[in-house]
Amino acid sequence: MSPVQICSKDPSPLLLRGTVVIQLVVVLAAVMIKFSLPAHRVDLPRVSEAAPVDDMLVPTQAVEHLAMEDIVEEDPVSAPGQIGPRIMVYRVQSGDTLSRIWANVGAPTSGPVLAAKAFKAAGVSLSALRSGEDIELQISPVGDITALRKKLPEGRELLLDGDSNLGYTATVANPKIVKKERVASGTITLSFAKAAERVSVPANIVDELVDLFSSRVEFRKDLQRGDIFSVVYDEHVTKDGEFIKAGPIKAASLEKGGRTLYAIRYVGKDGKPHFYDQNGQPLGNSFLRYPLKFTRISSAFSYARFHPVLKKTRPHNGIDYAAPLGTPVRTVADGVVTHAGYSLSAGNWIKISHGDRYATDYLHLHRISSGIRKGVRVSRGQVIGTVGSTGLSTGPHLHFSFYDRGKYVNPLRNDLPTNSFAVEKISPAVLQASLDKLKQSQQIVRLASLLVGVRGS
Template structure:
């Protein structure tokens, strides 16, 4: 891939000592530049021959700059100022690069082991500097040849996207099954997010359950870069199949819906942790493991390693965030509809009393503070002041697709489900854009 000046895009997320060596990347970049040069000059040679034969005067082909390239990486605690000075740039040039970039990206945030690209003209003058900001964008600061000023540009990588069908049957765990089927842990986590309001992946999943995914995969220069979103999915567990379709909600944000337009994401998540196992259930008469007395346990204990992120199961206002006797570090949240939730024994609290939180926000981390035998989360739910079993509560549904948008949604869903049902999906169909009513 090349930019508007015929130079190759830097590759996202490629770090020194990572998946690819710097020398290999440099070779690819040089080859990419050579191909770009050949294509431009080859085009003009062919065009020139045709126009001479027709008696037409051929305009001179534009000359692409001949540049010297340097590919390097930032060491730990190394600043962009140090690196650019070490590469021979003058202090004034370094200052102008950093200041020009500031409105677009603060170069004080460069990451250790991340690669950078520098280009110089034949006479040794600075041409441009490039740095991958994230997996989607890279920063370019170049010197305008006419005006001499330094220009920052934040550019998006030009990925090729393909659609791929992934399916599998669970033998030991969902994560292992998705990875074995050719997906990744990221897809397994996304699958949990999609169906997390209908399926408790810690208690409902059993051997023999199955899944199907239609995934958008991203490629850069012909090489796989990363997984895009899940476009459609089915999850079969306990003899029941759940289906999810990705579609923009009325605010333009991606969401998942059942084929009939009902929102999959409810007003509350089924659990506050993504990867957990239940060690103690809701009970009105449980023998306390530390106090050795029988008393009510008005929540569910989820075992998880210390530091595991704890997320708010629904949007609301934090009514308490602090130490609470035997409950240890605790967060309590008031939600709409008379619901309240509490998260006990946290190692760290990440919110303050009075704060507004959204569903999925990280509010703390699993710990073992207070009266506890080991790292776990005690999760509790109240409805109108009465404690209820978090595992059995039926939370209200989310907002469905609006009636006036259902026709377009139906077309979109049919197209995606049609591809999901194809056992040998031709990934070249990726060029097809999903139906949108925007």
């Protein structure tokens, strides 16, 4: 009889007890394994399930610490699943201050004072906050502002770091600036301003170019369709290509009615820049034609008109330049202030004498600049006030008058005087190199115009 048959027919009590013991041991071992293993790896799955944190915002060690704390005790202030700081872009509104910004994002009220101290320590004025600009804020899980990033002029950045308890530190990052020369040319179709905009010439370069030729050209009337301009200037950009600023103009030309005018910049031994024509003759310190930057003028007019306030027709001895309230007003030439004050009709106004022959008036100013008073000497282009609507005025504008021996003349129609002075001669090499660049640029524009004409025919 086989062992199996014996065992099935007559199992002994000892064997049965042994089998039961073995089964109990196996079951107990399984239970122990099941409930003991997690104790050795409880943290791993919880860390891996935590919300991701940008390691560019928080150091790696801080990320691990925050993740473990978030698992042990959930932060009641943070959003569900959020364990690290968040980044928000805040658009500055008119009237915003640091206190208002902190309040608008719900940050502690103690922060603005500490942030203001950091601004001051870094040499950044609180007035650097501009309406409409975007600043980047880092908000901690408890709602505090722990970092601020703000753009400053010339590509710089203000970086604020800290919190409302320990205070803030501010640093200003200065980018590496690369200077490169640019040659731009354009053909006038509708207006000079539109032609310059079409070839991406910055507004400050347009203003400087207008000032260079304004004694010889009235840009609103003299230029015709097909006239060509060229300008050589420096562009300042970061190493990443971000535009910072443009200028100064190194050379410029303006082709008007078949005649080309030139202006070549040269810095002499005295360290001062002067401009010369194509023959190397100094252009002189001419009067500016416009008392406002050209690109800020929205319209200009002068005629006998029905006065909107006095309700009668009267001569209008001046040019009215419409421009936004607060636009800087500049003197058109060197001179001496003979009046700076207020009258019922002219509002805030200034009169400047430019030698024995010429004088200019500036009326309806919003403000007269600090230091501008009777007897003070002023320089060509110096800001003397801002556009306003004081006196008998219905809207922001500058009334500008030009006098020759006490008689009013229209500055938009007459040739402007030039104050000549002795300067050293321009380097022939600089003169020729600048003329070559301008003429080559002019030729490219002409060829391009011819090609457009051929394709359109």
